[in-house]
Amino acid sequence: MDRALGWVTKLVFVFLYIPIVAVVVYSFNASASTSNWGGVSLHWYGELFSDGPLLETLRTSLIIGVLAAGLSTVIGFLSALGLTRYRVKGRMFFIGVVVLPLIIPEIVLGVALLTIFGTAGIKLSIVTVILGHMIVTLPLTTLILMGSLASLDSTLPEAAADLGCTPWQNFTRVLFPLTRSAMLAAFLLSFTTSFSNIVISTFTSGIGGTTMPLRVYSLLKTGITPEINALGSLLILFTVVIIFLVGLRQMRRIVIGAEEPDMSTTAISTQTTKGKASL
Amino acid sequence: MRTQAGARRPVRRINVSAWLLLTPGLLSVLLLAIVPVMLVARNSFAESDVYGAVIGGFTLEHYVTLTDTVYAKTIGYSLGMATITTVFCLTLGYIVSNYIVAQTPQRQSLLLLLLIVPFWTDFLVRTFAWITLLGRGGPLLSFFNLFGLDLDSLVPSQTAVMLALIYAFLPTAVFPIYASMRGIDPSLREAATDLGAGWWQTHGRVIAPISLPGIIGAVLLTFVPTLGVFVIPVLLGGGKELLVGNLIVTLYTEFRNQPMGAALSMVVFALMLISLAIAALLLQLRKRRVA
Numbered sequence: 001m002d003r004a005l006g007w008v009t010k011l012v013f014v015f016l017y018i019p020i021v022a023v024v025v026y027s028f029n030a031s032a033s034t035s036n037w038g039g040v041s042l043h044w045y046g047e048l049f050s051d052g053p054l055l056e057t058l059r060t061s062l063i064i065g066v067l068a069a070g071l072s073t074v075i076g077f078l079s080a081l082g083l084t085r086y087r088v089k090g091r092m093f094f095i096g097v098v099v100l101p102l103i104i105p106e107i108v109l110g111v112a113l114l115t116i117f118g119t120a121g122i123k124l125s126i127v128t129v130i131l132g133h134m135i136v137t138l139p140l141t142t143l144i145l146m147g148s149l150a151s152l153d154s155t156l157p158e159a160a161a162d163l164g165c166t167p168w169q170n171f172t173r174v175l176f177p178l179t180r181s182a183m184l185a186a187f188l189l190s191f192t193t194s195f196s197n198i199v200i201s202t203f204t205s206g207i208g209g210t211t212m213p214l215r216v217y218s219l220l221k222t223g224i225t226p227e228i229n230a231l232g233s234l235l236i237l238f239t240v241v242i243i244f245l246v247g248l249r250q251m252r253r254i255v256i257g258a259e260e261p262d263m264s265t266t267a268i269s270t271q272t273t274k275g276k277a278s279l
Numbered sequence: 280m281r282t283q284a285g286a287r288r289p290v291r292r293i294n295v296s297a298w299l300l301l302t303p304g305l306l307s308v309l310l311l312a313i314v315p316v317m318l319v320a321r322n323s324f325a326e327s328d329v330y331g332a333v334i335g336g337f338t339l340e341h342y343v344t345l346t347d348t349v350y351a352k353t354i355g356y357s358l359g360m361a362t363i364t365t366v367f368c369l370t371l372g373y374i375v376s377n378y379i380v381a382q383t384p385q386r387q388s389l390l391l392l393l394l395i396v397p398f399w400t401d402f403l404v405r406t407f408a409w410i411t412l413l414g415r416g417g418p419l420l421s422f423f424n425l426f427g428l429d430l431d432s433l434v435p436s437q438t439a440v441m442l443a444l445i446y447a448f449l450p451t452a453v454f455p456i457y458a459s460m461r462g463i464d465p466s467l468r469e470a471a472t473d474l475g476a477g478w479w480q481t482h483g484r485v486i487a488p489i490s491l492p493g494i495i496g497a498v499l500l501t502f503v504p505t506l507g508v509f510v511i512p513v514l515l516g517g518g519k520e521l522l523v524g525n526l527i528v529t530l531y532t533e534f535r536n537q538p539m540g541a542a543l544s545m546v547v548f549a550l551m552l553i554s555l556a557i558a559a560l561l562l563q564l565r566k567r568r569v570a
Contacts, residue, residue: 015446
């Protein structure tokens with residue numbers, strides 16, 4: 001039985017990589033249609049880099065990603081600090097509130113954001129997309145940073161304060177250097193989540209807020225072109241780079257909650273945030 | 280009395296800075312998640328004019344409309360697709376996890392990395408790959424052609440939608456199961472085998488019950504999220520058989536029928552809450568049994 005299941009596992013891994021390999025291979029296809037092979041060429045990469053409207057949406061997505069991830073990391077850090085450094089009454093309640101966006105199915109959250117912006121008379125723009133992506137990634141950044149701060153020796157910031165550090169100095173000289181890798185992980189993971197998000201963007205983007213996934217989605221509705229495969233290959237490369245930047249150790253901790261028991265909530269949040277992006 | 284108050288003071292001062300730190304996070308969740316969802320809940324009970332705009336009042340009309348054939352058909356179809364996706368992801372996720380935990384630590388890391396890459400790859404990329412793979416002139420049909428089988432393009436088709444859904448959720452389902460399986464002492468497995476338990480007994484009575492939290496996690500991450508999918512049916516199913524997600528997007532962005540869309544969204548949200556409640560109940564029962 002175990003041997004048979006070993007083979008099933010191998011087939012599952014093949015299944016997981018067939019689409020990824022196919023996108024990369026077809027991106028080098030010289031033929032103008034995806035349905036036949038016309039030899040190896042870099043033609044579609046050239047085509048991709050001269051596609052003005054697409055590059056414009058790439059720029060929008062980069063701006064949204066950086067700002068949403070930045071906001072989410074900063075707010076997540078503040079919440080994590082409040083929840084780990086102080087004995088707050090009702091700590092579990094606050095953690096529950098902060099991770100609440102996780103249990104709201106993403107499509108419901110998208111609809112809800114559209115509704116609140118409409119009710120409050122806020123015009124949909126790039127700002128509304130940023131706010132939407134920020135709230136989706138907030139539980140993730142908060143939990144990653146909580147895990148990092150909890151494993152930190154709490155006497156260090158206290159000693160720094162006793163030695164006369166102002167709270168700001170305490171942050172720049174003690175807390176930030178000690179949590180830098182977790183901050184980077186939180187930022188990069190929320191950046192990629194924002195960068196590939198399509199559900200929240202569908203409901204919150206207005207004029208000037210068309211993100212790259214929205215543009216690609218509308219292009220795909222009219223039919224696939226090899227240019228999209230070139231873009232896909234670059235995005236796969238980008239994913240691999242991000243994983244190595246975050247570091248496999250950290251990545252594993254974040255995805256399955258390895259090493260410390262405290263990380264299991266973080267793992268669940270990662271799975272949910274990313275799993276929800278699987279739309 | 281006085282000493283008590285005096286002893287409390289420093290704690291309270293600390294709480295002020297804790298509150299300051301927590302305010303941005305709590306305010307964000309309140310304004311961008313809690314209040315918005317409550318508004319959707321409110322709108323789902325609101326009366327609407329002929330154009331679908333909310334005009335206040337209270338009515339159950341939208342929820343009643345959900346039982347109309349058009350809506351009921353989509354909801355039923357979505358529940359079916361979500362069930363199939365969940366069953367496949369759960370079964371394969373269990374098999375893959377069970378395989379990985381038996382490997383050496385180095386091999387486990389490698390296999391996990393191999394799971395993380397597709398898990399983290401852009402969702403649209405993972406979906407449109409199937410258009411090429413299953414489409415006319417694609418590798419699959421060419422392969423069948425070699426054997427003289429002339430098949431029709433699989434895009435658009437329900438098979439393609441099913442495959443893409445399983446593909447989208449599979450890595451998500453592996454991680455929680457693996458996370459709860461990796462803590463199991465290998466000697467437990469050996470003991471079960473030594474006591475004469477076959478494969479099914481070892482897993483049914485020992486491994487699966489211990490991995491229950493992971494299994495429940497995998498279901499939570501697969502079932503309800505599948506209902507909200509809208510990209511896959513459009514790109515791979517030709518937009519004929521729709522999921523609840525498609526209906527919500529259409530109601531909000533094309534028909535601008537907010538109350539109807541709100542009612543449907545609330546159904547998805549309620550299903551999520553029900554699944555969470557069932558999950559909590561199961562884990563509670565399990566805890567009691569262990570104790």
